[in-house]
Amino acid sequence: MLGTNxxxxxxxxxxxxVFGIYGHDDAAAHAALGLHALQHRGQEAAGIVTFDGKHFHxxxxxxxxxxxxxxxxVIQNLKGYAAIGHNRYSTTGETVLRNVQPLFADFESGGFxxxxxxxxxxxxxxxxxxxxxxxxxQSTTDTEVIVHLVATSLYSTVIDRxxxxxxxxxxxxxxxxLTNESLIGVRDPHGVRPLVIGELDGxxxxxxxxxxxxxxxxxxxxxxxxxxxxxxxxxxxxxxxPFLKRPQRFCIFEYIYFARPDSxxxxxxxxxxxxxIGAELARECHVDADVVIPVPDSGVxxxxxxxxxxxxxxxxxxxxxxxxGRTFIExxxxxxxxxVKLKHNANARLIDGKRVVLIDDSIVRGTTSTxxxxxxxxxxxxxxxxxxxxxxxxxxCFYGVDTPERDELLAAxxxxxxxxxxxxxxxxxxxxxDGLYRAMGEAGRNxxxxxxxxxxxxxxxxxRLADQEDGESTAQxxxxxxxx
Ligand code: AMP
Numbered sequence: 001m002l003g004t005n006x007x008x009x010x011x012x013x014x015x016x017x018v019f020g021i022y023g024h025d026d027a028a029a030h031a032a033l034g035l036h037a038l039q040h041r042g043q044e045a046a047g048i049v050t051f052d053g054k055h056f057h058x059x060x061x062x063x064x065x066x067x068x069x070x071x072x073x074v075i076q077n078l079k080g081y082a083a084i085g086h087n088r089y090s091t092t093g094e095t096v097l098r099n100v101q102p103l104f105a106d107f108e109s110g111g112f113x114x115x116x117x118x119x120x121x122x123x124x125x126x127x128x129x130x131x132x133x134x135x136x137x138q139s140t141t142d143t144e145v146i147v148h149l150v151a152t153s154l155y156s157t158v159i160d161r162x163x164x165x166x167x168x169x170x171x172x173x174x175x176x177x178l179t180n181e182s183l184i185g186v187r188d189p190h191g192v193r194p195l196v197i198g199e200l201d202g203x204x205x206x207x208x209x210x211x212x213x214x215x216x217x218x219x220x221x222x223x224x225x226x227x228x229x230x231x232x233x234x235x236x237x238x239x240x241x242p243f244l245k246r247p248q249r250f251c252i253f254e255y256i257y258f259a260r261p262d263s264x265x266x267x268x269x270x271x272x273x274x275x276x277i278g279a280e281l282a283r284e285c286h287v288d289a290d291v292v293i294p295v296p297d298s299g300v301x302x303x304x305x306x307x308x309x310x311x312x313x314x315x316x317x318x319x320x321x322x323x324x325g326r327t328f329i330e331x332x333x334x335x336x337x338x339x340v341k342l343k344h345n346a347n348a349r350l351i352d353g354k355r356v357v358l359i360d361d362s363i364v365r366g367t368t369s370t371x372x373x374x375x376x377x378x379x380x381x382x383x384x385x386x387x388x389x390x391x392x393x394x395x396x397c398f399y400g401v402d403t404p405e406r407d408e409l410l411a412a413x414x415x416x417x418x419x420x421x422x423x424x425x426x427x428x429x430x431x432x433x434d435g436l437y438r439a440m441g442e443a444g445r446n447x448x449x450x451x452x453x454x455x456x457x458x459x460x461x462x463x464r465l466a467d468q469e470d471g472e473s474t475a476q477x478x479x480x481x482x483x484x
Contacts, residue, residue, distance in 0.1 A: 004291075005468065006370070007389075008322070009125075009188070012304075013155065015041055015042065015117065015209075015258060015400050015401045015402060016041055016042045016086060016087055016088055016089055016116065016117040016118075016177045017035060017036035017038030017039070017041030017042055017086070017087035017116070017176060017207075017208045017209070017212070018038075018085070018086050018087075018115045018117050018175070018206070018207070018208050018398075019031050019035050019038060019084065019085045019086075019176070019205070019206065019207045019208070019212055020082075020083065020084040020085070020115075020176040020178065020183045020185065020205065020206040020207070020232075021082065021083050021084075021183070021200075021203055021204070021205045021206075021306075021418060022032070022082045022183035022203060022204050022205075022232045022233065023081055023082070023202060023203040023204060023232075023234075024081060024200065024203035025049055025081060025201075026203065027078075027081055027082055027083035028048055028057075028075045028078030028079075028080065028083050029075050029088070030048050030083070030200070030203075030205075030216050031048045031078075031084065031085040032048065032065060032069035032070075032075060032085070032122060033049070033212075033215050033216050034085065034106075034205070034207055034213075034215065034216060035048070035085045035086075035212075036065045036066060036069075036209050037069035037097075037211045037212040037214070037215040038207065038211070038212050038217065038260075039065055039066075039210075040066060040258075040260055041087055041089060041117070041209075042086075042087035043064060043087070043088030043089060043290055044062065044063075044088050044089055044258070044436050045058030045060070045061065045062045045063065045087075045097075045099075046057065046061065046063070046064070046065045046068055046069065046085065046086065046088065046099040046100070047059070047084075047085060047088075047100050047101055047102050047115075048060075048069065048078055048083055048085040048086075048102075049083065049084055049102045049104055049178055050078040050079060050082060050115035051080045051081075051082045051083075051111065051178055051180065052080035052081065052137070052302070054078040054080070056111040056118060056178075056424045057069075057077060057078045057079055057080065057081075057120070058078075058104055058111065059074055059077070059078060059098070059103070060097065060100040060101070060102075061100070062097065062100065062127070065087065071333075071471075073329070074122070077261070078168065081180055081477055082183055083116065083178070083482070084114075084115055084177070084178045084183065085102070085104050086100075086101035086115030086116075086176075087372040088100055088101060089402070093158070093369050096295070097337075098139045099139045099140055099141050100140055100142065101114070101115045101116065101143060102114055102115040102176075103115075103138075103141065103143055103144055103147055104233055105147050105150075105151060105173055107113060107150070109157075109158055109179070109180070110158075110179060110180035110181075110326075111145070111178075111179065111180060111272070112149060112150065112158065112177065112178075112179055113177060113178040113179075114143060114146060114175060114176070114177045115143075115175070115176050115177075115213045116141070116142070116143040116146070116173055116174075116241060117174045117175075117193045117195075117347075117400060118171060118172035118173035118174055118175075118188065118192060118193045118210055118399060119171050119172055119173075119398060119399050119400040120142040120145060120146075120169050120170065120171035120172075120173065120333070120468055121170045121171035121172075121398055121399070121463055121464065121465050121466050121467055121468070122169065122170040122171065122295055122464075122466035123142035123145045123169070123292060123413055123467065124467045124470075125466060125467060125470055126145045126149070126168065127142075127145050128139065130145065130148045130149070130152070131158070131370060132207075133152065133398070135148040135151075135152065136213050140202075142171075145169065146162075146165050146166070146169060146175070146469040149164070149165030149168055149169070149304075150165045152320075153165060154248040154442070156180050157286070157359065158181075158182075159184070159231060159240075161218050161231070162177065162184065162186075162229075163229070163240075163242045164322070165244070166186065166229070166240075167243070167368075168189075170382055170463055170464055171188065171398070171399060171467055172188055172190070172192035172193050172223070172251075172399035172400050172453075172463065173186065173187070173188045173192075173193065174186070174187050174188070174192075174194060174208065175187075175196040176191035176206050178353045181233050181316040182231050182232060182233040183204065183206065183232040183233070184229065184230070184232070185206040185224050185229070185230045185232070186224070186228070186229045187225065187227065187228055187231075187350060188221040188222045188226070188227070188295075188463075189226055189227035189243040189244065189245070189246040190226060190227025190246050190247065190249040190453070190462055191225065191227070191247060191248045191249070191250055191266075192249060192250065192251050192399045192452060192453055192462075192463070193208070193251065193254075193399075193400055194207065194208055194209060194223070194254060194259070194266060194401065195207070195208060195224040196208075196210050196213065196220060196221075196223050196224070196252070197220075197221040197222050197223070197224060197230065197237070198213035198218040198219060198220055198221055199218060199219050200209075200213075200216055200217065200219070201220035204206050204232040205218050206224070206230070209259055209260060209263040209265060210263045210264045210265070211260045211262050211263045212326065213284070214262070218298060220264070223266060223267070223472065225241075226250075226344040227241055227243040227244075227245060227246065227248070227249045228240070228241055228333055233280065245473070246461070247449060248399070248451070249450070249451075249452060249462040250265075250266050250451075250452050250453065251399065251400070251453050252436065252453065252454045252457075253362075253397070253401055253451035253454075253456055254270075254279070255268065255270055255273045255274070255277075255440065256274070256361050256389065256390045256436075257362055258359045258401060261274060261300075261301055264463060265295075266473065268440070268441075269332070271301050273387050273439060273440065274301030274302050274305065274361075274389070275301050275304055275305035275308075276305060276439040277302050277305065277357065277389045277390070277431060277435075278301065278302035278303055278304060278305025278306035278307075278308075278389055278441040279305040279306065279308065279309035280294060280305075280431060280435040280436070280438055280439045281302065281305075281306055281359070281387050281388075281389055281429075281431045281435070282305070282306040282307075282309035282310040282387075283309060283435075284355070284431060284432060284435050284462070285387055285429035285431070286310070286431070287357060287385045287387075287427055287429075287431075288355065289310075289312060289354075289355040289356065289357045289383070289385060290312070290313070290354040290355045290356070291312060291313050291314075291315050291350065291351075291355075291356055291357070292307035292310065292312045292313065292314050292315070292355055292356075292357045292359060292405045293314075293316070293317035293318060293350070293351070293356055293357070293358055293376070293440075294314075294316070294318070294358075294359045294360070295318060295344075295358060295359065295360035295361075295372055296316070296318055296319070296320040296344070296371075297320060297367065298360065298361040298362075299360040299361055299389065300357040300359075302361060302389035303326050303407065304361035306357065306387065306389075307358055308461050310357075310377065314356070315347075315350045316347070317346060317347050317350040317351050317356065317376070317379075318344050318346050318347070318375070318376070319346075319347060319370065319395050320343055320344055320347050321342065321343055321344070321345070324343045333350050334468050342471045344371070344372060344374055344427075345372070345375075346375045346378070346379035348379035349382055351379040351380055351381050352358055352379060352380030352381075353380055353381075353382055354380075354381055355382050355383040356376055356381045356382075356384050356387075357381065358372065358373065358376060358383065358384060358385065358386050358387070358425075359387050359388075359389060360372075360386070360388055360389070360392055361388070361389045361390055362388060362389070362390045363388055363392075363393065363410055363411060363423075364393055364403060364404065364408075364409060364410070364421070365404060365408055365409070365410055366410040366419070366422060366423060369423045369425075370422070370423050371379050373386065373423050373424050373425055374424065377424070378418070378455070383426045384424075384425050384426055385425060385426055385427045385429075386420075386423060386425045386427070386428045386429075387429055387430075388429070388431065389429045389431055389456075390430065390431055390436060390455040390457065391430055391431055391432060391433045391454075392411030392412075392416075392430050392457065393409055393410075393412075393456050393457065394406070394411050394412045394457065394459065395409075395412070395454070395455055395456050396409070397455065397456050397460045398461065398465050398468070399453060399455070399463065399483075402455060410422070411430075416428060416430075422431065433445050433454065433457055433458060436454075436457075437451070437452075440452070445458075445484070455482050
């Protein structure tokens with residue numbers, strides 16, 4: 001399998017959380033806390049690499065941050081004043097330790113550790129070329145492509161080698177790297193994935209979201225900009241912009257689902273945005289009802305906004321058990337179904353005899369909605385109206401949010417009426433794409449130059465999908481094969 005399709009035993013696209021700190025005595029402990037705050041971005045595995053001025057130390061393990069880094073001994077062994085960490089998220093069946101990041105390599109110049117949030121769209125083609133040149137891959141992550149490009153670059157300094165490598169890759173990436181000298185942060189030229197800079201006791205911090213700064217009491221400084229490389233070392237923070245300027249296309253789905261609601265992402269408050277999305281949804285898709293109930297947790301802020309705008313009571317009519325991972329993360333269909341049952345319970349006292357508006361952020365395969373609607377009906381709802389706080393998810397993401405192939409996306413395969421019948425609701429309505437942009441503070445979607453990457457809703461992919469165009473099989477295909 002590895003010989004024919006190197007990424008088949010795992011997937012190469014993943015939404016993840018990254019964290020880095022330079023210049024703090026407790027680097028590893030802070031990295032563990034930062035990763036814990038970013039746990040929502042990936043729950044399958046976590047890793048931390050530290051540098052103590054002489055040696056690198058690392059600990060990588062499958063499972064949650066608290067399970068793997070809660071033990072003081074593990075943190076004690078991760079000595080050093082600099083650390084980077086990574087949370088991994090994937091939906092494929094197999095997550096193997098060799099794929100857990102940060103990846104680490106020994107170069108002539110010293111150690112090089114790297115963690116990646118995003119997805120490279122020409123990784124397969126590059127990997128094939130590198131293998132042809134004799135590179136021996138240790139993992140099936142697209143991140144390792146960057147490691148080999150850095151290793152084989154003809155430039156002399158690590159920074160020049162990294163720039164050389166990144167000029168060859170396409171796709172979405174927010175990276176953190178740690179060398180003997182520096183902590184490095186990079187965002188791709190379109191700035192698809194987030195990365196922020198913070199400060200604590202004179203130490204610099206890089207993190208996927210501001211909530212990872214809050215947990216350690218660090219101050220938010222600014223975002224790493226699209227196409228920017230920040231280099232942090234004993235001389236402070238330096239910034240370079242070696243790439244051609246590109247239109248910025250930050251992922252709009254971060255606001256809808258992925259980012260934590262207490263984060264400020266790209267200068268925008270995620271929680272307030274979700275409430276505005278809910279209000280916009282209420283204006284666009286009115287329905288006579290008695291109560292607004294969110295699908296927790298992702299539907300909660302939008303439901304608050306919806307209820308306020310519609311003048312309806314908001315009730316937590318569905319309770320989520322927080323000790324079960326995100327449903328979607330479960331790799332196999334039957335487990336996904338079981339996951340939804342394990343995860344939610346309806347409070348019949350709030351639902352019985354009522355006309356209910358259910359709010360969720362999105363429908364992917366329809367598994368969650370189908371189960372929740374059934375549950376709400378069993379709890380005695382008179383009518384169930386589903387309102388979705390995003391436009392229909394009709395296209396797969398190739399930039400780091402794992403979505404299935406189009407033929408598994410409910411909205412790509414069915415009309416609105418068909419979906420309503422399948423989910424068994426009295427009515428179903430989605431937010432329009434212009435409504436979404438209005439909630440983001442824009443006049444609407446500018447189809448010439450959209451301000452965000454909204455490919456999952458529009459099919460407008462801002463970055464070339466080279467591996468796809470070359471007929472390379474995709475990670476989603478490998479996932480399908482596994483499910484099949
Ligand atoms: P599904 O059950 O397949 O329709 O998935 C929809 C549910 O998964 C919604 O409740 C969303 O909150 C959540 N969701 C949407 N996109 C993702 C994603 N990329 N990863 C994990 N969960 C997601």
